[in-house]
Amino acid sequence: MKKVKHNLIFKTVLTAIFSCLLFSCAIAQEPPTAFKDLDYYFSVARKNKNQNNIKSALEAIQKAADYAEKKEDEKGLIDCFHKYAFLYLELNNVPRSKFYWDRTRVLLKNIAYPYGSSESKYLEAIYLYLDKNNFQAEEKLSEAKQLSNDRNLLNRIVLTQANINFQKTNFLKASRFYNALVVNSDIYEKDYFTTQGYLGLAKINSFDNPEDCIKFGLEALPIAKKNGFINEMLEINTLVGKAYEDIKDYNTALIFNKNLIHLKDSLYGITASKASERTANDIHIEGLEQDVKTLLDKNLEQEASINRSESTNIVAFAILAIISLLAISLYRNNQIKIKTNNLLQKTNKELEIAKDEAVKAMEAKTNFLSTVSHELRTPLYAVTGLTNLLLEENPTENQKEHLKSLKFSGDYLLNFINDILQVNKIDAQKLETLQIEFSLRKTIKDVIDSLQQSAKSNNTKLNLVIDKKISRAHLGDPIKISQILINLIGNAIKFTKNGEVTVTINELKKVEDICTIYFEVKDTGIGISNELQENIFDSFEQGSIQINREYGGTGLGLTIVKNLLNLFGSTIHLESTKGVGSIFSFEIELVCKDKGASNTEDEYIPQEFIFEGLKLLIVEDNKINQVITKKMLSKKGMASDIANNGTEAIELAQNNTYDAILMDIHMPGISGVEATIEIRKFDSEIPIIALTAISLDDSVENFYAAGCDDIVTKPFKPDYFYQKIGENIFNKKIT
Template sequence: LLLEANIYLTIEKYDSAALNFNSLVVNNDVFEKESLTARAYMGLARLYLKTEDYDESIKNGVSALEIAEANNFSKEEFEANEILGQAYEKREKYNLSLVHNRNLLKLKDSIFTIEKIKAEAKTADRIQFEFMSEEIKRQDTKIEELNESRNRSEITAILTSAFLTIISLLAVSLFRNNQIKLKTNDLLQTKNRELQTARDAAVQAMEAKTNFLSTVSHELRTPLYAVTGLAHLLLEENPSDDQKEHLKSLKFSGDYLLNFINDILQINKIDADKLEALNMEFNLKKVLADVISSLHQSAKENKTKLILEYDEEIPKHLMSDPLKLSQIFMNLVGNAIKFTKNGEVIVIAKLLKKVEEEVTIYFEVKDNGIGISTEQQQNIFDSFEQGSIQINREYGGTGLGLTIVKSLLGLFDSKIQLKSTLGQGSSFFFELDLKSKDSLVDDIAFEITQIDYDLNGLHVLVVEDNKINQVITKKMLDKRGVSCEIAGNGNTAVEMANASQYDGILMDIHMPGISGVEATIEIRKFDSDTPIIALTAISLDDSLESFYAAGCNDVVTKPFKPEVFYQKIGENILEHKLKKSVS
């Protein structure tokens, strides 16, 4: 965020820079909170100095200076005095400008004195070394002159002749090489220009495709939220059997379309280098068990057994990105189930080696389904590729699953491999290098059950600009006894949050006017306690880190599953209310 803010400031995108700096002013970083806050105030001071808002520049400069002096941040203290000196001078407060310029001079003098002493010592050492070197050279020269004086004239004649011969040959060679070099350079420059033009055209085409797909997938989420939300609500209103069948088909189609959009967005993020692996502590066995549990129904419909073969020697506490590992196995296992009927899918996790905290684990997902021919294996990991048109028509799907797996494993410096025989099944396998945390002790149960929260009596603020989404969200809350008030934009949300007390706030991110992130930053200035859950149709440019940095407690992506929606409200809003009432 700080790097983005400084870049925005450099290219004069002051609104974006101010948004990032303000996000960092109220940061919760464990290790560098004061440093980030000081730098954020400093950035705001520079920004307002550039935009000639000198009072705001002085206010932020003073805040930065106070933090820098309290924490002995010498660099920030130097910069703060420099900015304040300039700002006070612009405001014609010359006495205050003089104070900060004197402080600046003291800091420069202290630095200069230290550097001067170092320079003098270094110069003295250099002079002494040069004197000794010159003396040694003089002595060597005298010795050589004495040894060579007897036959100097003879050697001089021979050397002169050889020297002239060599010079002549060199001159001819250099002339020829220079002619060849000039021709080669002309050819290379022409080719470079052609390659540069082709590369620029390819980059522009890729960016246009990425932006188009990102925009389309993001825009589709709003009507899709209405489709899936209304289907869910209608299914809960005791429809007739005929209606229930149609509604289930509608919900299935909505879920299918959502998965397709998510796959496209995932590929776009990978292509645009917007994705990177996190590093956090997790339990691998629980991740694999959760994946198998979530796909159990799909396996049951295909009459396929799901089997987990887990090596208990694998450390219980590992460091990596559990979410992306879940995505990898969801795609691999889901793919295996789709192409396996009346068979079995086996998920294998085996410890290969462990050296101190360095762990290498072998993973394999194998099935006895339809298999993949040798020809199809060559391009099975390409986007939108499913082997053949017949397979696509019979089994469905986007053909992006294996592409996503390959790209995600690339983030871990790993590579997916495939063995398959047509008609006998397939095996996808890879290895991962992880870190273990042997010092951690299990103090909680392995299985964490989902809690069916009683949300009755909660009162929340829903911030949503889309009228249909307002109706759907309100009805979903009414179903669980949650009362709500609606704010149609970010400015209204800030005013209502300031005027009334709510158990929690459900904040849409993408709104006209001020965004949900900006509204959250404003609310956190006067209310740091009320839980805020971001509701967003995440696009290519969205960053979950920016939501949390602004002050959100959790994020739910739209269109969301009702059970996830209620679970997040229970975890963040209800539990916060219960803890608050106990204390």
């Protein structure tokens, strides 16, 4: 009789489990929308979490979870579980945080909820960051950003990116993220993110710049006090107190240390921490008890049903026997799966370690090449700048010949450095295509004009055949299209002497406003044999050592072309016969903008400017570069002052009137980007031109976002340099 009773109970438990699964599936089919009342509980929890009142935050989320269950709001329940996970992280209880994260992952399998999926990826990134798997954490953050555009979540992601780069000691990148938080526009936690931004900048400067550490700390402290951010107040007082000690201001340091003791005694006692831990445990146990109670209730219902029907018992025995056999089979299969999974997890872990090592090696190579390329540009600026100045000072014929050779060598070295940096950026996935309005005809004509001199030196005729149907204006990336054409046409000219190079541009088709443009570069040069065509697009590959010695070059041009076309979703095609010539062709889709286009050829004509009487501020830490830039300005009748660093630049810009500022980006202390941000706070009109030996980590978008009006890359051609100064001073005054 006891055995029968045990069997009945076992059977009812299984039935209850199956019922629960069916109920969960039924809920997943029709996910209800979120209810406004949940926002209230989430707001309460958010405020208490930021004030380190984890107990009240947990209680608010418990009420939100009860409400979501009552309303059968599955998305709301996912949000509650995520917030449980975040709060347990605040208590340093990672296993319990992952317990709730796992529950959301199960629920998300049955429901389409992009925001919930994004938060799940974000949580996974935090776990990886805590385990110091920084590369994998950044990958998950990138995936999270693609799933949702919620401003609060994006700000939390930015904060985590800043902390990851701080952990990696990449302080330059970390400071950019912290600066972004300082000026955030979050509707829920604006003050919290602003405090975190200033606090992060204070931490970065705490290592070697105590004055700036104090400055940022004192910016953060009143915001933290106003909002009751206890943890941040503790950290700020600690950092600022230590910074005052570093500058030997011990009286002020003592004040902050006393504040620290007072905060610890009155606001951050052990009792409050234990109360939060107890509340967390109570809520966790209550959740588990609720799950058990649900199963027991269903068991009682099934047991009552069995007692009411003898015939049901007989059927139950039969089902139980079948289930028992299935259970044994499932158990054995499960054991096999466990062993297999353990083996797979071990293998995956080894693969992840190997991947991390490979990524670190790639990052080291990339950073090395980037650093070398950037560092070479600075002395190269001196070489090319001084050469141009000497050529303008009426040298003798012998001196002119030597200077022209020096200029040629400098230009050759600059092209080589540019190619290395371009390939390095492509390898590091730092390039993206722009979407701006431009004239394709003008872009192509500019490229052809710039290469005519090279064609004449090889006694080669350079032809352009362009389809009349091609629109006057397009939407796309003219810079990268120019780079592709310059490399292809430049290569064709280099390998074609006493011959002909023909560039053909046709519009193949037009569907609504999308045009498919065909580009072809045909030459009558040395050609490429079939066996060498397979590797011709590899880095540093020119076909043979003999070709490299005879014609020179880096062997990177076609690699750059291939990778730039990948950004457009296009491929390069090659037809070539040795001794006859080669044809390189590709297609690109562009947006046509006929309505806003001009009916005449859009031709670039350099403007003539009168520079006499202008006064500029040169911000440059390199002494040689200061001399060269100052002399170049004085040749056009312009006066100038020199700032040796960003701090001097801010002071001079405040106390003097200048027509423009030439801002170096990479300087000791505060960078050119940070100096520009500070200047824009009190002067929004003055033209600021970034002069930079641009590196891999540099982002042109960051320069413009900081307030730069234009960018000139060092080394630069004098005519281009003067043109940019004139455009930004005189054209800006006209507008």
